Amino acid sequence: MSRLSVAARLHALLWGVFSIGGFIAAFLLPVLIYVNNIAYPLGLWPVTSKDPTRLLVTDQIVTSLLVFVTVAGSLFHGVFRFQTTLGELGLKKYEDKIIAIGYAIIEVGICALLYYLLFLNPSCVRVLTPH
Amino acid sequence: MVRELTSFFVAVFSVLYIYQVALLAENPGSYDQYLTLVRNPFMIGFSIIILGFTLYHSLTWFYLIGRVQPLKIGGKETTPGQSLIVNTVLLLIISIVVISLFLVGK
Numbered sequence: 001m002s003r004l005s006v007a008a009r010l011h012a013l014l015w016g017v018f019s020i021g022g023f024i025a026a027f028l029l030p031v032l033i034y035v036n037n038i039a040y041p042l043g044l045w046p047v048t049s050k051d052p053t054r055l056l057v058t059d060q061i062v063t064s065l066l067v068f069v070t071v072a073g074s075l076f077h078g079v080f081r082f083q084t085t086l087g088e089l090g091l092k093k094y095e096d097k098i099i100a101i102g103y104a105i106i107e108v109g110i111c112a113l114l115y116y117l118l119f120l121n122p123s124c125v126r127v128l129t130p131h
Numbered sequence: 132m133v134r135e136l137t138s139f140f141v142a143v144f145s146v147l148y149i150y151q152v153a154l155l156a157e158n159p160g161s162y163d164q165y166l167t168l169v170r171n172p173f174m175i176g177f178s179i180i181i182l183g184f185t186l187y188h189s190l191t192w193f194y195l196i197g198r199v200q201p202l203k204i205g206g207k208e209t210t211p212g213q214s215l216i217v218n219t220v221l222l223l224i225i226s227i228v229v230i231s232l233f234l235v236g237k
Binding site: 022023025026027028029030031032033034035036037038040041042046047051052053054055056057059060062063066067071072074075077078079081082084085088105109112113116117119120 | 132135136138139140141142143144145146148149151152153155156157166169170174175178179181182185186188189192193218221222225226229230231233234235
């Protein structure tokens with residue numbers, strides 16, 4: 001049985017996470033964009049006057065989780081794909097810098113999202129904290 | 132290549148949404164100003180463009196899944212077109228379920 005190097009395993013793992021992010025972005029991101037940025041400002045169904053983001057991130061644990069999974073998965077998928085595309089577009093010599101910036105955006109973005117979601121919905125912290 | 136470039140819009144919306152959540156947590160006054168910006172016609176237009184590219188990204192993803200990993204049903208392999216149709220219906224169902232469960236009547 002061949003043994004994969006750590007780098008090869010990490011590479012495979014990142015592409016796996018990218019695929020999961022792709023599924024999440026494909027199925028959940030369009031409805032979030034529609035509800036938050038189109039239905040709410042235009043007063044279309046299903047949103048009337050209440051801000052959907054405030055509802056989603058402060059109301060229930062499950063909606064905070066839904067927002068985290070959707071946005072974190074989409075961020076990973078979008079940035080990961082875009083940084084590899086820039087390399088294919090002739091920016092190969094800047095590839096290392098592009099990848100570093102891409103991963104920095106992903107890490108900071110996901111950590112910030114997690115922090116603010118826990119801040120806005122403290123009941124999530126109580127669920128996560130062992131009694 | 133167009134499909135890969137649409138991932139830019141997926142990333143842009145994600146970053147903007149994280150910024151929105153951060154404003155809501157840190158500064159309610161700035162958050163209200165951000166909501167005013169979201170209601171701006173140019174921002175609505177930009178959001179429609181983001182939604183269009185995101186949907187394009189989703190639909191091409193569904194098609195690619197059918198090409199890369201076709202299912203065998205009754206000895207026959209499914210086609211990318213069938214994958215596109217089934218997953219698009221699934222996308223609509225998931226969207227309606229999310230809206231009905233978490234937003235309707237709130």
